[in-house]
Amino acid sequence: MVSFLLEVGTEELPASFVRSAIAQWREKIAASLAEVNLAAGRVQVYGTPRRLAVYLSDLPERQPDRAEEIKGPPASIAYNDGKPTQALLGFARKQAIDLDAIALREVGKKGKFVFATKYIEGKSTPELLQQLVPQWIAGLEAKRAMRWGNGEFRFPRPIRWLVALWGDRVLPLEIEAVSSGRTSQAHRVLHPEPLDIASPEAYVETLKSGFVQVDREQRQASIVAQVQAVAETANSVASMPADLLEEVTDLVEWPTAVLGSFEEEFLELPVPVIKSVMVEHQRYFSLHPADRPAELVPYFITISNGDPAQAEEIAAGNGRVIRARLEDGRFFYNEDRKQPLDAFVDRLEQVTFEQSLGSVLAKVKRIEQISGWIARQLQLNRGDTADVLRAAHLCKADLVTQMVYEFPEMQGVIGRDYALQGGESAAVADGIEQHYWPLGAGDRLPIALAGQVVGLADRIDSLVGLFSIGKIPSGSSDRFALRRAANSILSIAWQADLEIDLLALFVEATSTFASDPPATFNILLEFFGQRVQTLLQEDFGLDYDLIDAVVEPTNPEKVRRSLQDLQGTLQRAQYLQQLRRGGTLELLYPTVNRTARLAEKGDLAAEVLDPAAAVDASRLQEPAEKNLFAASQSIYARGQTAVREQNYTILVQALLEAAPAVAAFFDEVLVMDKDPAVRTNRLNLLCVLRNNAGLLADFGAVVMAGES
The missing domain is CATH 1.10.730 (Isoleucyl-tRNA Synthetase; Domain 1)
Structure with a gap:
């Protein structure tokens, strides 16, 4: 048994690609080996911003020999009066076998057929790897790929070196004029000299000696431990959002947690603003008092990929950056608050929602109208209806504030803050923020009633409007995230137990806003049939046939009934599952x-x-x-x-x-x-x-x- 190492060295890769590529190789390489009847004892994939690598242990030196049974022509065609015909002779020549190796066998009700058993000698594993490795590299899927030099090969970043070792020998390979060897590159700053890899087993430790931690899980564990330890020195607890932790893990090769600070006066800004600057813009971890997790302290932790001996200079430099960003945030915050949130609504006329669908102000007016329809369906009292309509009126106002212009991720969040400061009720303010929820898969659903209703109205308007002008998702293309919008509508209705008639809302919305109401309605009907079917299976784990029994995208009547009574649809499908289990x-x-x-x-x-x-x-x-x-x-x-x-x-x-x-x-x-x-x-x-x-x-x- 022999081990194999492949390392693809590149210029700095996008962090999201590193994580994706590791997951892809884990799945694809094992499957690729299985297709050629090879299996590794272990498939270990590594990745940093400058490299992707895979270590395969205990590979056989050769592919096993195999016997392949090949079906030939029917016996009635292969023989004529017991003698071989040209059809049989041609089959034997093509398969390079003697007629003595031919056998006849019954195939179900089709009668007898000719079969030949062909013995194929296995290829050497290095020979197969030379064929497979280029496929592994080229087969990685990425959002964006590039070409460099005069080549046609596409990859997220230019490939600069290749390491390919079959045991202690170099396996000859070439990708875009880069030939394989045993020489890798270490940390740019801490170890600028190249490193020679003696064997696949020595890879991880050799790179570690050059200040490169190639094992992603170990690198992430090191970051977590360092952040926690550094936070303790500031008598604080670090907030470590999963997305941020995943990203910084793939931004560094030798992580060092560095404590930085900023002036306490900036804590007067809303916590979401400060955290947005830290997390979204600077990739810092925020710090909180241990007993008050909703508050912040004037410190942050950054993960450096530089020289740990220069930690003080790194902290000072990052402090200057965050200070400038917080100063900008404070200026925008103070300027925006010189007028109430309501004053920004008319400015939405200057912002285009979609060229054929008009301005964001026009969209807001449609959201208000649809929100009113939903409020009537839910039979909301006068006070709740007023909150819903007020939240609908203000839901997009913060898009034209200076704060959101500079920090787009603050939409909704800063709208809530400005609404409260302007004297709006908590119900209205919560509705403004939460009408965007859920922001992504697994995110929170709106809790506020106004957020639920306005969120439904906003998404219904987008779906009706965009479908009416032909912006319909196809395949993997969904530029306007309309599948997610539809999923959110269903999730909100189901999780909040809202008794809404979605079919009636589509009829009203298409007849009021669509240029071709029947065509748009029919598109919505089929589209939502698919969404209901998908969510019942993925979110609730129901059997596909039981889902088809209550809603089927190709059956308009079933879809109509399911959209008229979403709660009943879910209840019936779950009840069928219960009947099956019992x-x-x-x-x-x-x-x-x-x-x-x-x-x-x-x-x-x-x-x-x-x-x-x-x-x-x-x-x-x-x-x-x-x-x-x-x-x-x-x-x-x-x-x-x-x-x-x-x-x-x-x-x-x-x-x-x-x-x-x-x-x-x-x-x-x-x-x-x-x-x-x-x-x-x-x-x-x-x-x-x-x-x-x-x-x-x-x-x-x-x-x-x-x-x-």
């Missing part, structure tokens, strides 16, 4: 599925539920069909109660009780009677049963064990 679905399925299959031969509309309206009782001849009619009346009555009380156990129990009557009906009654009137009457009876079962789900979409 075994009740298996008991219920034969009755409703058999009924639904034959009901397809009828033409009774799906919305007809009352047996008395669909079935002529005077035409019922057989005792079994009379019994089923009586059972269907009970199902109808109990189904209405189930929907009214949102308790579908009532309907399920009625369907289970009807099982004997359904079985007897199919055993004793000829549904497809020669008399058209009798036949239609019996089909209508089955259709009514199907329609009432459909109050819970379309059982035709349910897949039971053994089905496909």
